[in-house]
Amino acid sequence: MKELNFILQAKGGVGKSLLTYLLGIANQNCEKSLFVDLDSSTGTSSRQLKFLGESRTEAVSLLNEKEVLVRDNLVSYIESLVDARFELIYFDLGAPESEQFPALLELDLPFKQFVDELDCKANFHVVIGGGGAYIPSIDYLQKLVIALRGEFEVTVWQSITTFKNFSTLSEELKRNCEVLGLRFRTFGDFDPGSNLGSQILDGVRKGYGINEYQTGARIRLKKELNDNFKDELTNN
Template sequence: MKRVNLVLQSKGGVGKSLFLWFIAQVEKENKTAFIDLDESTETSATRLGSIVGESRVRHFKILNENKKLEREKILNLFETLAETKTDNWFIDFGASESEEFRRLLEFDISAKGLSDELKDLGIELRIFIIIAGRDALISCLRYYNAMKVVISDAIPFVALMNEGTFGGLESIEQGANALTNAGIEFKKFGGLGESESARDVIRLITEQKDPSSLNFAGRLTYKKGLEQVQKILE
């Protein structure tokens, strides 16, 4: 069976690209490939391509001219993946694409129906939903809860808390407690801190440079972020 991982959140700027950048770092020696569906920007595809090679990154458009997802487009994409030789895919959904995917599961085809059809094609889905803090938290939780309802237990899904968007250590702890109290099981990533070395890692991503160019402190920060993502994938 092929594994197709969807990275979703209808709120922009929550850290999907950061998560996928670390995924690419973890998987660069493997045959994992990536798809960028975000029509608002193609920077994710460019950044990932600089790590794993352009041949392992594709950019697709799944929305029509009215910014609505057509059932055939997403199903044709899955069918295309089923025919490839690659067994592990990560798909970056933009904010609009994430919301349209939720609507697809709510109004068009059930999560169980989609999962069953994809299994017949030889595909198992796994969904990652990013949750960011500060002013994005309410929107992120609203999307997570809506997706939880439509997914039910039909597709495995994981909530990911982006620690870097919650502020300092105290705010991160408070955010984690809030998610736990809300009954959300989650894993953490993006815990780079607020130091200069953390800013160096972010600049590294923006400028598409290799982690070997970081200084000692920066490499330790990078390693911390890498280890968090490795645990998520275990």
């Protein structure tokens, strides 16, 4: 059964592309995984995941010739993957695409029926930023959860660096996830002001694979994977 993983957040700048990169690193040796960049606004994931090679990355536009988002394009693309060799498929949706996704669920078609008839499983990953990004991030999460109607697993990812000095918000987020039955995970504990943190973030921007980092940064990145991406490491 194919597993479709949708990475979403309508609020920009919360670390969604970093999460996608780390998921790519965690699945670097998993040849059955495919990463799809649906972010028409930046195309960041395509650049950052170049270490996976062209055969395991794709960039797909959901825009029509008038630059208007057409949600049905995603449905058509998912259908095209049914006979592909990939079993784990990650979709990185940009802010505009994420904003439109609840409408696809509520207005366009019964998404659970669609996924079931394709013999697929769908998971949803929502990134939450701290500080000033917290409220808009949560607003989007609530909108998506309502649209999903409890039919799919939702994982809430706390972007650790953005929650520095906001421990109360961090505790609130974890508590609310427990109450709502949402899976809570953390990622991205890289201090951009530290030497290792800046090396890793620079490597992320350049699309480094795990073995392209210097020794210290590579060990630190492996610690991040072992701490926060154990599930994904078992795919390799």
